[in-house]
Amino acid sequence: MEKDTIFNQTFGLGNAHFDWLNACVGTNGFPDSLTYAEGYLRTPEILTNYIINNNKRGEVDFLVYPIVYSARHGIELSLKTILIDMSKLRNIDISLFDVTKIHSIKKLWETTNEIAQKTDIRLHYITSQITPYILDFIAIDDTAQTFRYPESNVGTTHLEQTPIINLVRFIYFFKKLKKGLQEIINITLELKNEYKTGTFTDKLSRRDLIKLAKCLGKREDWASTLTSDKKKILKLKFNLGSNKQLSKAIEKIQNNRYLSSLIGIEIPLKFLDRNTLILFKRVWYKLYFRYSLQHNNVFSDPLSDLGTSLSEVNVEEMVAYLEFKKKLTTTYLPLFSEEHLADLTTLIIMGRQSDQYYAEDYQKELETHLRDARMNKSEAFRYIFDNAAALIYVRRALLLLGCKTLSTESHFGY
Known part of the structure; x- marks a missing residue:
């Protein structure tokens, strides 16, 4: 499609000697938000290593801005992808338009935490682990202005209260945050197939239901074993607020081919005996x-x-x-x-x-x-x-x- 191709002196192909530096972008590379995020998340460490390995002492004061801005923008893009993908697991309704328009890390993180808590303890555990690192960025550059411009919209000089940023320290803690974001992305990807089964309740994931089934014991013994006291213990253990929530979980277990086997009920195969x-x-x-x-x-x-x-x-x-x-x-x-x-x-x-x-x-x-x-x-x-x-x-x-x-x-x- 020649007429749709735009090349010029600045943006174009390299010759054969440098063709390995031709970056595939747009529909040639099919990038998504995570592709963009990966580029921004990798840049801080690469630039910092450049400064250290080449003893560029005089360039620290210049390069700190693209280094931290790249980190911050990578976080924003990652959170937007995480938020959208995580909400799909339980079909939690969020406005994709609003998510793409938000630039505040604080707003993105609050929503991410809320959905993680509603979705799965495995996700909520990781979000809790990296919350301190996210809060560090929120405190310094919530809206992506601090490392782009020297002054705010009202003329206040940025970073007056944070006059020194050590890049080695910054990279050390940023890598912990980056690792946590990647873990959330990986876990969300793994959970997609699990949640497609539909085996979960408002409060419990499939894994939680398996644990509950093992606690219930054999179905044939429930008349004597599933007492009011045991129900209270189970509700407390699985953070269930009512008998209705417990009953809903038990019904899910009894109707599931694998989970029902854990309580002594085996659903036969369709044709094989x-x-x-x-x-x-x-x-x-x-x-x-x-x-x-x-x-x-x-x-x-x-x-x-x-x-x-x-x-x-x-x-x-x-x-x-x-x-x-x-x-x-x-x-x-x-x-x-x-x-x-x-x-x-x-x-x-x-x-x-x-x-x-x-x-x-x-x-x-x-x-x-x-x-x-x-x-x-x-x-x-x-x-x-x-x-x-x-x-x-x-x-x-x-x-x-x-x-x-x-x-x-x-x-x-x-």
Whole structure:
């Protein structure tokens, strides 16, 4: 799009020798607020190191202004991004227009603290840790004027009460603040998937609900164990102000696939039962066990050690294995319904990446793989039984989904 490109003497490309200094910006670099913030947050330490390493004593009084201004502007941009992303976790309504127009760190930080407290204790803990460093900036340059201009709008000289700023001291504490901001950004990013599950209440996060479930004990014993006194203790422990808030949390636990297992209620899988899982294991062992014994590894691929070159390939073993696999498919494919295969595929995929899935993802994943199995049943069967580590993946998924009894009854509880 030549007509939309604006280059001139100052803003343009470098030659081949300096092309590594061509910075990608705008739609060429797709920067966001955090990209901008990162540049401003890195600048103070780079400039201070330049002064120290080159013994630029005479430049300290000049460079202090861009150094501190860059730090302050990086903080402002970071807080705006944090505020917007954090509010989305629980769908807390804030005006994006107002956030982008605010330049006061004090206002941004007050709102950030408020939303962190409403959202998750993990976020509130970090905001509490860096509050002293934020307050230092608020006291000196709340509105981004102090290090941009020598005087205020009413003609008062800036920094009259802070006539000395030691850059080594400044960088030391600024790095602590920068680290805290990055931790908030990282935690918010990690919490996005957790909060997408919808497993939280006004007062409790998913992690809090897990802790509460473990405190409740077995559901079948509540008539005698969940007394008024115990409810009072639980409300105090989890900072719940009423019986209604506790009841809402308990209801959330009882209706959740994983959390309910912590109180002794196991929600069954959609299509798989004990007999089908045992059949799956029987077929898997027929296909893999005799080969894996040769390599002393239950989860090894029987074809993985056929040879490192064509001359070393054991063709007879390969052909025998493929013929045996074909016979097994012909024999056992009819015994699995499309629904069974979809459920097994879901378990294998969730178990393979168990650190990236929640029990709440089960239904959506199952629907996807059910469509695939109905389109091509043979391919679904092949995917499951081509997976040499399927046993361990299914076991992980059963634990992830809270199916402890099913896991034990179908002999996956090893």
